[in-house]
Amino acid sequence: MTDISTRVPHVMSSPGRRRRSGGPRAGTVAAFVTPFFLPFLLFYVVPVGYALWQSFRVVRRTGGQYGTSYTAFGGLDQYAQVFQNTEFWSSIGRIGLFGIVQVPVMLFVALVMALLLDTPLLRVKAFFRITAFMPYAVPGVIAAIMWSYLYSPQLSPVVDLLTSVGWQPDFLGPGAVLWSAANVSTWLWTGYNMLIMYAALQAIPQELYEAAKIDGASQWTIAWRIKVPIIAPSIVLTTVFSIIGTLQLYAEPAVLRQISSNISSTFTPNMLAYAVASGNNYQQAAAISVVIALITFVLSFGFMRLTSKRAGL
């Protein structure tokens, strides 16, 4: 801002008055940015800072068990507790197992679907695209309720069908319930991820395939050798979002918990954080949230670094 004329303290310039078109004044810029940035500060940045601060506090009592409690600086005490908490590690282990299987399976299916949509091989494209994308309109809670009826031995037509061919599935059993939750996530997000990849495929100029076709490359070769490397960034992006989503998992297992005795209140890291907060141990809950966020961060960025190195970017 190099406008040295004496400022009149109102933002709108009077009509007809020519200003050098160096863009608006600071006050106007602020008026455009503040309506977003102030709530962003208050409801995004401040809570993150507050959670960090809380995670370094401990509750102390003045004299004896019935003394008044107050919080004091506790250094890394809360974190030490998180790391000693076996429930925390088993929830991380569960979610890790879930992610290692569910994320690749979902994204592979999404990629195959996107590649098929992008070839002349598949008819009824619009119908398939809409069908696959439809679950994205359903919130996780309602999707989990729908599927829980399909899992429940009393109501499910799927269980009936499988029983009639002599297989007795127990979708809510101790070994299966994690995969039943994984299936709900897969159903919800496969079509969405497919559309992201498909949008990237659509942006590739057709001329790229001409040379390959002249050399007699099959659709198969074109798909895996040309298309997939080009849309790699969108595959990385969907992976990162899937990793973040997996670590945050809450609603789907919480719904399945209503009909299965094999999901504990501390089944996923977020359920554990909520359970600890419900017990009024906010500082410990904050530390758990921070550790979840750190793990998310390390995995997301680690994955990005790893893939960009491999791609030689």
Add this chain to the structure above:
Amino acid sequence: MLLLTVYFLLPIYFLIVAATKPQGDLASTNGLVFSHFNLFDNIRVLFTRSDGIFGRWAVNTVIYAVLGAAVGTLVSALCGYALAKFSFRGREFLFSVILGGVLVPTTALALPLFLLFSATGIVNTYLAVFLPSIVSPFGVYLARIFANAAVPQELIESARLDGAGEFRTFFSVAFRLMTPALVTIFLFQFVAIWNNFFLPMVMLQKESLFPITLGLYQWNGQTARAPLLQQSVITGSLVSIVPVIIVFILLQRFWRTGLAAGSLK
């Protein structure tokens, strides 16, 4: 492909069939075959149960998700447009901070927000869910891309020369050019709020303030004690997702532009 189509449609088809049945037929008849057509009665029961609380939840959902997404879209558009079209000190820094916000999962914010709101006394009010919902860093990111792509600098310059103020330029010139993009931002924001179950669950105890998702979750937890609720949970799920699915299909093309922009890194 056929298998996948069946897979994606199965739960929705099951829900449609189940919502037309009387409660008694749910367990006793095949879940994939229609029996007695009882849909309208089910809907009537759904909307009259507990003094019509479901209708209340529907209105709340519209307030949180539709109104919240509309306000969120407007503030994202203003900010994204400023980041794209104005040059000012600290612009890049501001954008980096907002981009960092894209990677912060909203669930992680719910608990600390609850503690902060407890101190101010707005826990268990509309504002506790509404205010955090209007913030969408991803919306700003999209708005900036779209403003760069859709609003030529010359148009802004000529509006300025005509003596229009910046806000007037934005609302009369940029807003029109960005309309398709704004629909996309609105849709993304709507889904984010509609999907965010953790925030209302942490913030609200009063049933009368619940969105549909939280209400159905609560009913679903009571079906063991009140089996008749089962039918209302099923019908309520259907009633709440059908309008959203229809809107999604009608506005299909807006998704594609947004998803394409979202995958440009």
